[in-house]
Structures are given as C-alpha cells and as structure tokens.
Amino acid sequence: MRTGISRQWVPHPFAKRKDGSEEGVGAPIRLPLAGWVFRVVCVATVLFLCSPSAFAHPQKGEAVGFLTGFRHPISGLDHVLAMIAVGLWGAQLGSPAIWLLPVAFPMVMAFGGMLGLMGVPLPGVEYGIALSAIMLGAAVMFEMRPPLGIAAALVGFFAIFHGHAHGTELPPGQSALLYSIGFVIATGTLHAVGIGIGTVHRWAWGKMALRVAGAMVAFGGAFFLWKAIV
C-alpha cells in the first residue's frame, strides 16, 4: 500500500459534465486560447526570442557549393516553367511516362551541362529554352499523347539547352561535387512539384486546370522567346 501525500484528481475549471453544464462556480468565461497549450506556446515563444545565434553553419564553403547549385535551376523563371511542365505532362501521360520523363530530363540536362562546362558551343540556347516552354506547355494544354519514345526524345532534346545554359554559367570556386548534387536535386524537385500538381488530373476540373496551366506555361515561353528575339 502506497503511503505519503495522496493525489486527488482536480477537475479542470472549464471541464464539462456529461449533462453539458460547466464545472466550478458560476458561468466561466471561456477564452479561445485558454489551456496549457497556450501557456507552453507563450513560454516557448519567449525562449526562442531570447535564443543565441546558431553555430551550426558548416565551414569551408561546403554549403555554399550545394546551395549555389540548388539555387541555380530555380533562379530563372524560363527554366522553372519548362521543368514544371515536364512534371505536369508526365502526370497527364501516366505510367510509365510519369517517372521516365523526370528521369530523362536531369540525365540529358546534365549531359548538356557537361558540354557547356567543356566549352562545346551550342547555338540558339536562349531560343531553345523559350521553345521548350512553348512546346511542353502546348503538350500539356492539348493533352498530347505521343508514343513514349517521342515524348522522351522531345523532353531530352530541350533538356540539352537548359543544361548547356547552366553549364556555361557555373560560377568559379565552388565545390564541383556539392554544386552538381544541389543542381540535380533542385531540378528533380521541380519535376516533383510538377508531378504533384499534375495529380489533380484524376478529377474533371483538374484536367481543365492542368490544360490552363499548360497554356500559361506556353504563354510564358512565348514571352521569353520574344525577349530573346528582341
């Protein structure tokens, strides 16, 4: 048998009885954020505001290489539009295109990046990038369903232009390995975003929304083509 101070369960002042009436004397005023969660959040907020600066930043520039590489594909809207369109189109086409296109694009884009790094010239890069947004956007807009090989070839062809542009613009003094990893992960993440958006294709309104999104991508591509020409 346990000895010492006995603990009795004290009902919460705002607890309700089974019949719906309130505990305690009189009708208590129920605050919307009352309770221990609110108190903990208040204490945590105060403590976080008083926290010292973090020491977790990596040294020797490793993070710079990764972050620079990660930022590169998402820094240009023309690249972003095309890469999201690849994901959208893959989602429209379904399996196996939904995974084959996002696999083909980074591989061929990296090949284009390698050519750019090696200094191999490629004419009309800006036109190719703008045309890729137009073509891929149109493919989404019209729900084109070519054979898988043709779809992969189309995506791969335009990926070379994107990769080449990135390859020639690589800043010096970065960690090649971490830059490359960040670069590829960002590209794949953009495809994943496109695929994620493209999952609305299962609903009727989603199909229409995707076609509208494709039209917007194509419109954006036309704008970048106009900018490249002018």
Place this chain on the structure above:
Amino acid sequence: MSRVPQSRVPLYAFVFFALAMFALPVEAHLNSTGMGPFYDGLMHFLMSPEDIIPVLALALLAGLRGANYGRRTLFVLPTAWLLGALAGLTAAAANPHPFAASAWFLLLGGLLAADAKLSLRLTTALAALLGLYHGYLNGTGMGLFETAAVAVVGLVFAVFVLIALAAALVVRLQAHWARIAVRVAGSWIAASGLLMLGWAVRTR
C-alpha cells in the same frame, strides 16, 4: 496505466525548452570530434559525399536485386575498404584522379537507374573494387599509423552501417513507385557524375 496530470505538462515543457535553449553548440560538422580517432574516422566518412554517394548507390543497387546481394555487399565492401585503407596507410600520399569520382558516380548511378540485372559475382567484384579504391585513398591521407588504424576501423564501421541500412530498406520495398523512386535517385547520382566530369575537364 499511469497518466501524467494535465497541470504538470507546462512544467515539463518549460524545463525541456529551457534545457534546449542552453544547450552547448554542436561540433558535429568538424572532422575532429574530440572523441578519439574511432569517431574521427567515422565522421570523416559521414562528411565526405564523394565517399558516401557511391556506397549508397551500390547499397541501393544491391537492395534492388535482393537480400542475397545485400548480404554479399554488406560484408565484401567494408572488408575491401579496410584492406585498401590498411594498404594506403603504408603507402605514399596519392591524389585521386579527377575523373575517378565522376566515373564511379556515372557507373553506379547509371546501373541503379537502369535497374541493371547484374550477377552476384559482378556485384561482388564492383563492391571489392569500390572498397579497395576508396579505402586506399582514405588510407593515404590519414597520417600516423597508430591512430589512423583506429580511425580506419571507425570509417569501415560507418560504411557497414550505411550499407546495412540502405540495402535493408530497399530489400523491403514492395510498392512499384517506391522502387522507381530508388531508380530516380540513381539517375540523379549519374547526372551529378556527368556534371562533375564536365567540371573536371574544365578545370584540368
């Protein structure tokens, strides 16, 4: 079943956050942990993506092929790594060839992306070659033999754990999309290898 009284929760939360706020800064990003050569070796591996990624790719590839491949890789790769490192400890310092890292990325990433149906013998040979090469490079740059030998053990331990976790995870994957996700990871590794190859040519 015992139940924590509701009124104690804010107190526990307060103590937890107060302790968290006054924690010492982490030093896990430093190669020298101050915890001895074993953990130095372990951290050296964990902080070296050029070592981790090929090992991860091979472990994923072995996992895709099945438990038998995973078990073989689990023991062959760390053993080869240990032998290579011990050989490297007694050798003069060697610089890795600029194309070698990208070649490993391309080869293993490409095989993983293609879900290549390698034989068990070929997988074993790949594991042995990868372990010997990377182990030798690790060994040449580790300094004094006495402490370096312990660091090598820590490093090999980390290799073993990484293979065990990655291969076991993939062996258990049944869903089609999950196995495809593993192959997508392989394509990303190969793509990184292509970019690194271009970089190596540019800076040569």
